[in-house]
Amino acid sequence: xxxxxxxxxxxxxxxxxxxxxxxxxxxxxxxxxxxxxxxxxxxxxxxxxxxxxxxxxxxxxxxxxxxxxxxxxxxxxxxxxxxxxxxxxxxxxxxxxxxxxxxxxxxxxxxxxxxxxxxxxxxxxxxxxxxxxxxxxxxxxxxxxxxxxxxxxxxxxxxxxxxxxxxxxxxxxxxxxxxxxxxxxxxxxxxxxxxxxxxxxxxxxxxxxxxxxxxxxxxxxxxxxxxxxxxxxxxxxxxxxxxxxxxxxxxxxxxxxxxxxxxxxxxxxxxx
Amino acid sequence: xxxxxxxxxxxxxxxxxxxxxxxxxxxxxxxxxxxxxxxxxxxxxxxxxxxxxxxxxxxxxxxxxxxxxxxxxxxxxxxxxxxxxxxxxxxxxxxxxxxxxxxxxxxxxxxxxxxxxxxxxxxxxxxxxxxxxxxxxxxxxxxxxxxxxxxxxxxxxxxx
Numbered sequence: 001x002x003x004x005x006x007x008x009x010x011x012x013x014x015x016x017x018x019x020x021x022x023x024x025x026x027x028x029x030x031x032x033x034x035x036x037x038x039x040x041x042x043x044x045x046x047x048x049x050x051x052x053x054x055x056x057x058x059x060x061x062x063x064x065x066x067x068x069x070x071x072x073x074x075x076x077x078x079x080x081x082x083x084x085x086x087x088x089x090x091x092x093x094x095x096x097x098x099x100x101x102x103x104x105x106x107x108x109x110x111x112x113x114x115x116x117x118x119x120x121x122x123x124x125x126x127x128x129x130x131x132x133x134x135x136x137x138x139x140x141x142x143x144x145x146x147x148x149x150x151x152x153x154x155x156x157x158x159x160x161x162x163x164x165x166x167x168x169x170x171x172x173x174x175x176x177x178x179x180x181x182x183x184x185x186x187x188x189x190x191x192x193x194x195x196x197x198x199x200x201x202x203x204x205x206x207x208x209x210x211x212x213x214x215x216x217x218x219x220x221x222x223x224x225x226x227x228x229x230x231x232x233x234x235x236x237x238x239x240x241x242x243x244x245x246x247x248x249x250x251x252x253x254x255x256x257x258x259x260x261x262x263x264x265x266x267x268x269x270x271x272x
Numbered sequence: 273x274x275x276x277x278x279x280x281x282x283x284x285x286x287x288x289x290x291x292x293x294x295x296x297x298x299x300x301x302x303x304x305x306x307x308x309x310x311x312x313x314x315x316x317x318x319x320x321x322x323x324x325x326x327x328x329x330x331x332x333x334x335x336x337x338x339x340x341x342x343x344x345x346x347x348x349x350x351x352x353x354x355x356x357x358x359x360x361x362x363x364x365x366x367x368x369x370x371x372x373x374x375x376x377x378x379x380x381x382x383x384x385x386x387x388x389x390x391x392x393x394x395x396x397x398x399x400x401x402x403x404x405x406x407x408x409x410x411x412x413x414x415x416x417x418x419x420x421x422x423x424x425x426x427x428x429x430x431x432x
Contacts, residue, residue: 007426008391014372015392017364018295020287020308028287028308032279032316039276039316 071096075148075157076181077119078192079126081135082216083108086190087122089148089157095122101190107131119157123164136170141218145192147176170218189213196220203227274316282315285325286332292392293333296376296384297340310339330403337385337404344381375425383418390415 033039058070070090077087083104088097095114100106112129114122123144126132136142144161148154158175165171176195184194187209197212200220204227212220290311294304314335322328365373376387385404389395397415401408 007422010368010372010426011376011387011391014365014369014376015292015388017369018288018292020291024291024305024308025283025287027305028283028312029280031309032312033276035313036273036316039273039279 070094074150075119075146075153076178076191077123077157077161078143078145078147078176078190079123080143080145080190080192080196080217081132081140083131083135084190084193085109085126087114087119089119093118093120095119099190101188101193104131105190120160120164123161127165127168136168139170139218140216141221142168142171143192143196143217144171144173145176145195146173147178147181147191149178193217193220196224200224200227274318279312279316282328282332283312286329289329289393290332290336292388293336293340293385295373296388297337297344297381303343306343307336307339311335314339333389333403334405341381371426375422378425379418379421383414383421386411386414387418387422 070092072090073088073096074091075089077089079085079087082102084101085105085108086099086101087095088099090096095117098109098114100109108126108129108131111131112125114125117125127142132142142165144165146154146157146161148157154175158173162173165173174195176191180194180198181191184191187194187197189197189209189212193212196217197207197209197220200207200212200223203224215223287308290308291304294307298304298307311332315332320331322331376384379387386400389400389403390397395403397411398408400406401411404411
């Protein structure tokens with residue numbers, strides 16, 4: 001009988017000693033307040049529900065013939081460091097495909113899957129990837145070019161991207177002309193790198209596509225500086241200024257208008 | 273949506289029970305935090321009107337057990353075992369307590385639930401059947417088997 005009582009008591013005694021920690025309760029209350037915005041709005045989001053909504057949306061679009069529209073390219077975001085990739089964005093702001101222009105770009109596009117993400121989330125994922133972080137740690141220069149057929153959308157995208165890259169000191173953003181897309185691609189370059197090539201060729205007409213293909217954006221910027229400085233030596237105005245796309249905040253702001261020192265007139269909203 | 277005051281009362285009223293259910297099902301404190309957040313978020317968003325405290329308590333038991341089950345379905349959680357679940361409470365545990373807790377934790381999930389609900393919370397088999405959505409005869413079977421298993425692990429005859 002003693003055994004009988006003591007075993008039940010042992011169970012009770014054991015569970016009696018288990019209590020929710022004060023910290024656990026406080027953290028839970030904080031979490032609920034955060035999720036409900038201090039009990040003002042229900043936190044209805046759940047990945048399952050979002051996936052369901054997305055699935056329904058995709059079905060609806062498909063049934064209405066929206067499939068074709070979804071996979072229509074409306075803009076290109078060219079991201080160049082040494083990896084050169086382009087995000088092809090549809091009219092809904094979703095990334096429909098990623099094109100790599102070199103081996104590093106191919107590795108990056110394989111490592112970070114951004115298809116069907118909205119372009120800001122995609123950019124965020126890419127910029128925070130280990131590969132890109134490693135390049136930026138090595139002080140490589142990051143150039144992001146936005147080209148699209150709709151000027152208003154271009155401006156909006158550029159504004160959003162500038163906001164996203166503000167914390168990256170070596171980042172330079174600008175808008176470009178959609179007319180360049182075909183030329184750039186037939187030359188085997190991303191739009192961003194092709195724009196840099198055009199600027200280089202303006203400074204040195206002997207520069208060829210093959211000369212820039214293997215160069216990183218940092219090397220291209222340095223080359224531009226060297227060429228520009230060489231020209232300016234003559235008028236004694238040059239005093240060895242900062243390279244075009246690594247000027248931190250100032251460059252982020254200035255290049256928003258499409259005119260870093262290697263700007264070439266395809267500025268903010270300047271779609272030709 | 274429920275008010276902050278309602279949530280605060282519910283946290284004070286049911287946290288210990290939820291903590292005990294987590295203790296027998298989960299292997300680490302971080303998972304317990306997840307369960308607390310899931311359960312109380314469900315509560316704050318739920319529009320269920322509870323008839324009385326017992327009804328509310330049964331709701332919390334069911335939601336907690338479902339949340340634990342969902343968490344344990346995850347590949348990672350089913351295979352990673354960490355013994356930090358006791359946390360700061362370990363100091364108040366005697367060797368007997370540890371033995372009992374480990375014995376309960378080693379039971380299959382369905383038996384853990386009936387052991388806790390019957391021996392500690394004092395629910396009858398029909399009440400447990402209602403809470404867990406199981407046939408009452410199934411609960412009786414679970415109770416008998418879990419008593420036998422605990423007897424093997426802990427010895428003695430003490431299960432009423």
